[in-house]
Structures are given as C-alpha cells and as structure tokens.
Amino acid sequence: MKQNKSLLLFFIFTLFSGELYSQVKDSYGESYLENGVYYSNTKLPVGFRADQVEALNSGLSFEVDLRFSIVNIKSWRFDRTIGEVEQKYLVRYNAFTRRYSVLNSITGRELSSSDLSDIEIYISDVKNLPLIDDSLINIEESYRVYLITYIRAQDVPRWMQSLTFWRENLDTEMEMVEWKLFK
C-alpha cells in the first residue's frame, strides 16, 4: 500500500515537473550575464526521424528553427514577452558530395559532414547566444526563457500538406525547454 502511494506521488511529480521532464528528455538551458548582455547555452535533443532522413536523402531540405522568448512572469497578471531571438538552420544533403550541410541562416556559417549525427550535434549545442540586453531587465522581477524548436520540411507546399492531411507530417515541433533568466 505504501509502495503504491509512493508510485502515485512519483507519477504526479513526473507529470507536473517540467524540470524533470527536460532532464529526462536530455534538454538543458541556462543563461548568464556578461558585459551587460544575457547569453544562453542550450542543449537540445535535435534529431531527425527516419522518414525525415529519407526525405533529406531524397533532396528535400529542412529548416530547424529555434525560437527563444524572454518572458516577464507576473504573479496576478498576464505574462509579458519582452524579447525574442531566433536561430535558423538550413539542413540539406548533397548527393554529389554525399555530405550533409547545415547553414546558419542568421550568421551565414556553414558546416558539412558525411555523418548526419554531426549536424544534429552541431544544432543541438547552442553556445553563447546573446539573448537580451541587461538594461531591459528589472532585477526585482522574475523572467523565464522559453525555447521552442521546429523542424520543417522545405519545398513541400502548404496546400499539399493540407490536402494530404491524413498522411504523416514531415514537420516536427519539439518539446519546449524553459529556464530562469537568472537565479
């Protein structure tokens, strides 16, 4: 009986604890202040599904979109988004070189590898990304950073996706990761 209660408590805790969920999912995010700017380091479980890899190898390119939102958390009112940052990567496969390439659409940096997991690791690990200027932050208040990651197949028209709605979608929206901007 006692064991059952413990299990139930653990189940409830697991359901409602976002932090634990992120850990289980191997997601991680933190922020730090340096020279008046908040930066972030994140680690995400970015990975392509088998059908996405098949599509990639067939010639379709994929966009990986990382959207960071800095939200002012209010106790009794609506939360307010005070800043947003976006990182976009374009992943494609070159049948000629037999290599996967990833292009950071914001910085223009490009990387290629014959192994797709190298690309996944590169996208998963975002380091020292400037988030928001310190002058916009009130230290007395509470802020959280939310990160949503989308993987979207390019070259598939929206109308075609809508008309074949019953088929599996090549797009993915990953579990949201969130953390406090500062402790």
Place this chain on the structure above:
Amino acid sequence: MEAIQIRSNSAKKIIFLLIILSISSLVALMFAADNPNEFNRMQMPLLIINSLSLLVLLGVVSLSARKILMDYKKSKLGARLRARMALAFSGLSVLPALLVFIFATDFMNKGLDIWFDADVEDGLRNALLLGRSAMDDQEQKRVFDTANIALSLDGIEDIEQQLNQAREAISAKQLLLLDQNLQVIAFSTETIGLFAPQLPSLLEVNVAQSQQSWSSLDSSESDGYTIRVLIPILSFASNQTPLYLQGIFAVDPQLSMMADSVEETYARYGRLSFLKIPIQYSYILTLLLVVMLALLLAIYGSIEFADRLVRPIESLEKKTRSASESNSMMHSPQSDSDEISSLVESFIKAEKEAAWSDVARRMAHEINNPLTPIQLSAERIKKRYASVFKDEDLDFLNKSTDTIVSQVEVLRDMVLEFGNFAKQPELNFEVFDVSKLIDETLEFLKRDKDSFQVLVEHNGNTFIEADIKRIRQVLNNVFTNTIDALKSESHPIIKIRTKPVIYQSNEYLVLEVKDNGHGFENNLLDSVFEPYITTKNKGTGLGLPIVKKIIEEHKGLISIKNNKEKGATLNIFFLKAQKNKRRIT
C-alpha cells in the same frame, strides 16, 4: 407548391453569389497553376472558398431533394412530374461528370508515372556517378599533391614560408598545419584579410591517422565545390605527437558548374519522386472538388429548371381546381415570362372570357324577357288608376310607376351592354379615316358633358380597316370612361394623339388617350379589362371589356397604364389599312 426549401430572395442571392465566387475561384486557380509561386499562395484560400461553396450547395441540393422526395411520397400536386424532370436533368449531368473525373484521374496518374519513369531515374543516377568519377580523379590528384608537400616539408622552422611556396606551387586555396588536438601551428591561404581556418573534425583526423590520408569533396554556398585533403606528417613530429597537413583545393569552375547542375537536377527529381503520392492525392482531391462543384451546380440548376418548368403547369391545375371549387377564376396567374406561363395565362383568360360571354348571353336573354311586360303593366296601372286616385295617392302612384319604368330602362340598357359583350357579330370591314371618327365622337360628347379641355393631335396617315360601327362604340366607351374619370378634377384635360408605328412587323395606328384624372389603383391595373371590374359607383364594369373584345376581334392591341405624375394613359393599336384598299373619306 415549392420544390426547394430555400425560397427567399436573399438566400437565392447568396447562393448565386457563391456560385459566381466559386466559378471565379476555379478560373483563378486555373490561371494560378501556370505560376508555381502564385499557385502556392492562392491555392489554399481558393480551395477554402470552393469547399465552402461546395458545402452550401450540398446543403441546398440535399434540402431540395428531401423536399421533392417528401412531396412525392405525399403525392402532392406536380411532385411526380418535378421529381422525374429533376432526376432526368441531374442524370444527364452526373454521367458525363463521372466519366470526365474517371478519365482525367486515369490520364493524370499515367502522366505522373511517365514523369517518374525508372529510366529517367537511372539516367540521372548515372550522370551523378559519372560526375563523381571525374571528381574522384581530381581528388586523387590533390591527395597525391598534398602528400608530396607533406614529404617535402623540411622541419618546423620557416614553416609558413614553406607552406606559402608549396601552396602556390600546387594552386591550393589553403594549406594548414595542425596537431592532433586541432591546434593550428601554421597556415597559408590565398584569402586576403581576416581568415577563419576550416578545421577538420576529430573523426577525420583519426581516419587520416589510420589510413595515411583522408580526403573529401565538399560544397558550400560561398566557395562552390572544394576538395579537402588531410595527410599525417611523420617526418618532424615533435614529442612523438603527429602533425597533420590539410590542403583545400578549388574544383575546376566548369566542372564545378556542371556538378552543381547535375546535383540540383538530381535533388529536384528526388524531391518530386518523394512527393509523388502527395502530389497525386492533391491533384485528385482538387479535381474531385472541381467535379463535385460542377456536379452540384448542375443538379441545383436541374432542380431549379424543373421547378420553373413545372410551376406554371401546377398553377394551371391549381386554378382549374380552384375554379371548380370556388369559382375564383377572377385572379390572374403569377406573371412568369416564359412560354408555358404565357400559354397558361392565355388559356385561363380564354376560359374566363368564354365563361363571361356565356353568362352575359344567358343574363341578357333571361332578364330581357320579363322587362317589357313589367314596363307595360306599370304604364297600364298608371293609366287605369290615374282617374281613381287623388291628391297624395295620385302623386304616390305616379312616382312609383315612373320609378318602375325608369328602372326598367336602366335594366334594358344593362341587358343591351351584356348582349353587346356576349354576341359574336359579323364584322363589316371597310377603310376609313379614324381621326374623323374620333373628332365626331368627341364633338358629340362635349355637347353632352361638362366642360373639359381636349387636345387632339393627329400624325401621318390615319386610315384603318375596321368595322366603323364597332370602332365608334369603342371610341364612345373609351372617351366616356375618360370623361367620367375626370369628374372630380378642377382642370380636366384629355390629350388625344394618333401616330403610325411598326410593332412586330405589323403597321399599326396607335390611339393614345391620356388624362389627368385619378388613374387606377395598382391592384386593379391588371384586371381593368375583366368584366365587372369598375371604379365607378354606377358602372356595369363592361365598358372596357367590350372595348378590349372589339379591338381583339379587329386583331388590334390594347393596353393601359397609370401616368407617372397623374391620371392614366390608354393605348389602342389599330391595324392600318392596306394601301390598295378603297377608302371612305
């Protein structure tokens, strides 16, 4: 009887607008298909509009079909005919639409299969392999060049100078010396200014260590195709730590361009191949939507058409039943403008006129017979008792018998009118100048009536071929009616005009009689030529019906309308006399 549930004008307007909108969106979809970007942008909104139209039409058609079915089950009047016609017309449209859909889908699928022919795929793959083999040759050559440089390097001193000379000698983009921890020891590059060395990965270094070389063909947005080679240097390794020489070489621009083209085509083909089934489904669904929309439009049109066709027939049957039940033939049927409606209207009118003629003839006969004995009896009573009664009694006798005699005269006039309406006289046609007859009639009436102003205008040839006595009766009735309508006017004016016109290839002389009287009530306008319709207190209601009857006997036309400002205008079209006919002047 209503076949379609949605009858209100606003609902019909909405359906009509949706039909127009969906047809327009289909046309827009067709044009947008020529431009892929435009097609991508417009496809969804257009599909949404068409889907909405489809749903609305489906609802309307379902409601209509349900109503037809229910009426059919209840054996309502005309339901059987309507159901049959709607089914026949719909059937005529369903079969071709289904055939078009089946054949179009089949052709489209076959077309797509030809598009993704296996031979094309093999050809493209072979082109890719051929290009790669050409690249492999270049790659091997660059491995050989880099290995030679690695062997020729003479110690770590002046290493940058050595690398510069070597890079220029083998036309490399970049030469890089690094240790196994990927720390750059020296480099040489053709790039001027800031330089961010492109480092190998640890895996690549490990492969180079184990296999004595590593090479790769690479491509980037900025540099195009490049060959990267990594060779371990064992000759002057410090502290037993191996060093590595990385060389980066640009691929021949022409080869690079061709490789790019082959790769792009292969990728495009691969994309389409991967999306073949979604493309197929999307096109079939779009086609299905278009066909369904066209089909529903056709079915809706069929039901509407059947309804319009059947409605006058129903009306006729309804009127006939109604006439037999409550003698309500006085009302005219609804005024649709198609042939069947006109036919029904004419039929009802003809029945009405025949019925009225029959009634009038019987009444004239039945009433006329006892009138003479009544009048004679009254006169005899007066004569016999005039010497018997005195003073008040005599006065009472005179008044009573005079009333009987005068009312008998009124009844006789009425009987005469009925007789005129009912009889089918033989017409005595002759050519005469109707303008003179008009003037004579007016002159006679002016002497008899109160003063009113008459403006007469005759234009052109005013000779007609008609029975002069009957036309005189027409003019007399028309002018008397007009003068009666002006009794309450302070400045009564009658404008009379004759003019020749050609109408439906016939030459007519039009007599226009316009007054400034009280006109007709709008609800009476359609029935002023029907018997017993009158606005006068003492009228028989036979004046204008007789006029119409005589005009129709002369193959003429008659119409009446209220003036915009005041009063009414009556137009009579007399057939003009043929030129070779003898004229009475």
